[in-house]
Amino acid sequence: MSGQLSQFPVSSLYVHVPFCAQKCEYCAFFSEAAKGETVNRYVDSIIREMELTAPDLKPETIFFGGGTPSLLNLQQWEKVLSNMQRLKLSNAREWTVECNPATVSLEKAKLLRSHGVNRISMGVQSLDANLLDRLGRVHSREMVFKSFDILRAAGFENINVDLMFAIPGQTMAVWKETLAEAVALGSEHLSCYEVIYEEDTPLYQQLKAGEFDVNEELACSMYEELLSAAEANGFRQYEIANFARSNSSSEIPDYACKHNVNYWRGGSFYGLGPSASGYIDGVRTKNWSNTTLYCEQLEKGQRAIESREELTPLSRAGELAAFGLRMTAGWPLVEFQKRTGFDLRSEWKTEIAQMVDLGYARLDEQKFQLTSRGLRYADWAAERFLRI
Ligand code: SF4
Known part of the structure; x- marks a missing residue:
């Protein structure tokens, strides 16, 4: 995986x-x-x-x-x-x-x-x-x-x-x-x-x-x-x-x-500055939301990270699915699997079937994507993909 x-x-x-x-x-x-x-x-x-x-x-x-x-x-x-x-x-x-x-x-x-x-x-x-x-x-x-x-x-x-x-x-x-x-x-x-x-x-x-x-x-x-x-x-x-x-x-x-x-698309990024979040290889970090505290840490030569959270591969994949759905291009199935190790169709089979039934999404051999109607309910759809 x-x-x-x-x-x-x-x-x-x-x-x-x-x-x-x-x-x-x-x-x-x-x-x-x-x-x-x-x-x-x-x-x-x-x-x-x-x-x-x-x-x-x-x-x-x-x-x-x-x-x-x-x-x-x-x-x-x-x-x-x-x-x-x-x-x-x-x-x-x-x-x-x-x-x-x-x-x-x-x-x-x-x-x-x-x-x-x-x-x-x-x-x-x-x-x-x-x-x-x-x-x-x-x-x-x-x-x-x-x-x-x-x-x-x-x-x-x-x-x-x-x-x-x-x-x-x-x-x-x-x-x-x-x-x-x-x-x-x-x-x-x-x-x-x-x-x-x-x-x-x-x-x-x-x-x-x-x-x-x-x-x-x-x-x-x-x-x-x-x-x-x-x-x-x-x-x-x-x-x-x-x-x-x-x-x-x-x-x-x-x-x-x-x-x-x-x-x-779930790519890695560094987030610098007070309150900024970063996300690298499944680890999410967040800097202190306090400019003075932020500066004090950096003046000591260390990053001002308040929290660090390592996501499980499945919860990371769920987040990725949820983010990618915001795009009209949806998720190309092969790309999703390459990035996460999970097959969108089998891991979220029930949820996808429900969205397709409601007319909120479509699934074919290549990709899964929200319909223009479904995009209006993207937040609701995104939640269905999240896993702890
Ligand atoms: S307070 Fe600043 S960051 Fe917030 S919306 Fe206004 S300009 Fe943007």
């Missing part, structure tokens, strides 16, 4: 930058207000963590997420990027940095581009001024258009636009307008997520206090609208919430986010 692929050197790197200008109403990610000295200390620590992991790394994909990575100033970026060069970590095929439209300058964009960053993921969320305010975003709609032009001028030819739908107060008309304006930007990639209500967020408290209701039906119609707008404008859906342009007819579009595809 051991047919797992060897994962060294690790070809995927995630770096968490835990700073934001202010906290958005819906956000449960680990991030805090950026204070000059803390950010400098973080920069030194993340470089230290890169030094500790570089011998095991040969990144083909890098993703700087947050938080708001674009909040680092020019000097801080310069330091991170030159050290990555020194450590031979900067030759990735795809290198993404998340940007908030309020923190993009031409100088910064050019600096990132000249050091090998070739993909930007822009957190737009909405193009409606009232909703941006409602969500607690720091940027305006005008900043989105301006930043997009700056990124293009700096040479970025692969840009993702992140949107949210089913935001309290968002009507179908507003969603349609946002979608139309967003696709008109001409980005290569689109990610659109339904609002989720995470405990400990102001939005969740407002929902609990009865300040608004969740309208499931409207959310479904907005998702349908998204699917047709994306298709009509040349995007191909390759995951529940992700759409990309493609110059070829390959099953996964050319501009799909390779970093995330690796993640959904």
Whole structure:
């Protein structure tokens, strides 16, 4: 049962930058207000963590997420990027940095581009001024258009636009307008997520206090609208919430986010920075979600790992099945077996039969995949595959 692929050197790197200008109403990610000295200390620590992991790394994909990575100033970026060069970590095929439209300058964009960053993921969320305010975003709609032009001028030819739908107060008309304006930007990639209500967020408290209701039906119609707008404008859906342009007819579009595809296919990745998770050969690690503690550990020369969990081969395979189902391509049966050592058809025979009966999935000689109806219930389907 051991047919797992060897994962060294690790070809995927995630770096968490835990700073934001202010906290958005819906956000449960680990991030805090950026204070000059803390950010400098973080920069030194993340470089230290890169030094500790570089011998095991040969990144083909890098993703700087947050938080708001674009909040680092020019000097801080310069330091991170030159050290990555020194450590031979900067030759990735795809290198993404998340940007908030309020923190993009031409100088910064050019600096990132000249050091090998070739993909930007822009957190737009909405193009409606009232909703941006409602969500607690720091940027305006005008900043989105301006930043997009700056990124293009700096040479970025692969840009993702992140949107949210089913935001309290968002009507179908507003969603349609946002979608139309967003696709008109001409980005290569689109990610659109339904609002989720995470405990400990102001939005969740407002929902609990009865300040608004969740309208499931409207959310479904907005998702349908998204699917047709994306298709009509040349995007191909390759995951529940992700759409990309493609110059070829390959099953996964050319501009799909390779970093995330690796993640959904259960590939190994290092996760650096406070609160970041990593996953290497069935072992999941998680760093401390506390920037001071994180820095203290790194200053002592050790990684700031809070927990380490080794998954059994079967629970690992179950997770892999669940992740991969999010992709429209589903799971090629041979690839799944090669990666996990398990046969999807025999190990999850009952569950698969149930999903096929319900019209949520289809199974043929080559692959198992959710239908477009089933993708709406992907979380439910994913749970059926999990094993302890
Ligand atoms: S910018 Fe992103 S990470 Fe920061 S608070 Fe808003 S949603 Fe959370």
